[in-house]
Amino acid sequence: EAQVTQNPRYLITVTGKKLTVTCSQNMNHEYMSWYRQDPGLGLRQIYYSMNVEVTDKGDVPEGYKVSRKEKRNFPLILESPSPNQTSLYFCASSTQGFGETQYFGPGTRLLVL
Amino acid sequence: AQTVTQSQPEMSVQEAETVTLSCTYDTSESNYYLFWYKQPPSRQMILVIRQEAYKQQNATENRFSVNFQKAAKSFSLKISDSQLGDTAMYFCAFSWYNNNDMRFGAGTRLTVKP
Numbered sequence: 001e002a003q004v005t006q007n008p009r010y011l012i013t014v015t016g017k018k019l020t021v022t023c024s025q026n027m028n029h030e031y032m033s034w035y036r037q038d039p040g041l042g043l044r045q046i047y048y049s050m051n052v053e054v055t056d057k058g059d060v061p062e063g064y065k066v067s068r069k070e071k072r073n074f075p076l077i078l079e080s081p082s083p084n085q086t087s088l089y090f091c092a093s094s095t096q097g098f099g100e101t102q103y104f105g106p107g108t109r110l111l112v113l
Numbered sequence: 114a115q116t117v118t119q120s121q122p123e124m125s126v127q128e129a130e131t132v133t134l135s136c137t138y139d140t141s142e143s144n145y146y147l148f149w150y151k152q153p154p155s156r157q158m159i160l161v162i163r164q165e166a167y168k169q170q171n172a173t174e175n176r177f178s179v180n181f182q183k184a185a186k187s188f189s190l191k192i193s194d195s196q197l198g199d200t201a202m203y204f205c206a207f208s209w210y211n212n213n214d215m216r217f218g219a220g221t222r223l224t225v226k227p
Contacts, residue, residue: 033215042117042204042217043158050213058214090158098208098215099146099165104158 002027006091006105013081014113021076021108023091029103031094032074033058034066036087037107043090049074050097081112116140117207119218126195127226133180134190134221136205143167144210147181147188152220153201161203164188166210195225 004025013019025032033048035058045058049068063085065077074093078085091105117138126132138147149161164172164181171179176196180189192199205218 031213035217040122040219042119042219043206044217045215048213056213059216088156092158098213099210101160101163102158102215107156107158 002103004091004093004103004105006089006108008108009106010109012111012113015082016080019078019081019110021078021089021091021110023074023076023105024072025074025091025093025103026072027093027095027103028071029093029095030071031097031100032068033092033098033102034064034074034076035090035092036060036085037090038087046076046089081110083112086110086112116216117205117218119203119205119221121221122219123222123224125224125226126192128195128197130195131191131193132195132223134192134203134205134223136188136190136218138186138188138205138207138216140186140207140209142209146208146210147179148206148208149177149179149188149190150204150206150217151199151201152204153198158204162190192223197225197227199223200225 034046035043047066049055089108092102094100094102145166147164151159176193202220208215
């Protein structure tokens with residue numbers, strides 16, 4: 001089954017404790033991206049990747065890191081989480097960029113205390 | 114700056130009736146893409162419909178259709194014969210033609226009532 005998976009689905013952590021949210025897709029997509037969803041703000045792009053070892057900042061990259069060592073994986077790293085990073089996070093992938101259909105993961109609900 | 118504006122935070126419709134969700138956007142480009150995504154209570158984001166700006170014909174997908182007014186920078190979604198399963202948050206989204214960026218509106222929460 002073609003899908004984008006994220007882990008964990010739910011996470012409660014404390015300020016300053018490094019965490020990684022994994023994202024994996026099995027569709028051989030070139031593009032992958034991370035979004036955060038906050039009430040009243042919709043989805044905002046954090047980082048995106050056009051291919052292996054090619055990443056770039058989106059609208060709200062502060063406090064986040066990413067890497068793309070393999071085509072299928074695109075982890076999101078919060079090196080020192082803060083309460084303002086409490087949010088719902090989505091990973092997405094697409095074949096050739098944002099003009100194409102994006103396939104979203106199921107979301108990760110993060111609470112930073 | 115807000116690129117995509119959805120002016121209706123919440124809407125409701127009776128089952129089997131028609132509802133229209135509004136979306137406006139701001140760009141100086143002539144080529145771009147527009148989307149409507151649906152997010153049901155499961156939180157899964159699902160593409161409803163996609164429109165390429167250079168195509169004048171409005172996109173349709175079964176009960177879903179759009180009214181694309183390029184000059185007015187408007188991209189509304191019409192849902193015909195509303196069903197209970199249409200209850201969801203709907204996001205309008207914009208992507209530049211040759212830019213690696215995508216912008217979403219704040220969303221419209223639609224409730225279909227039996």
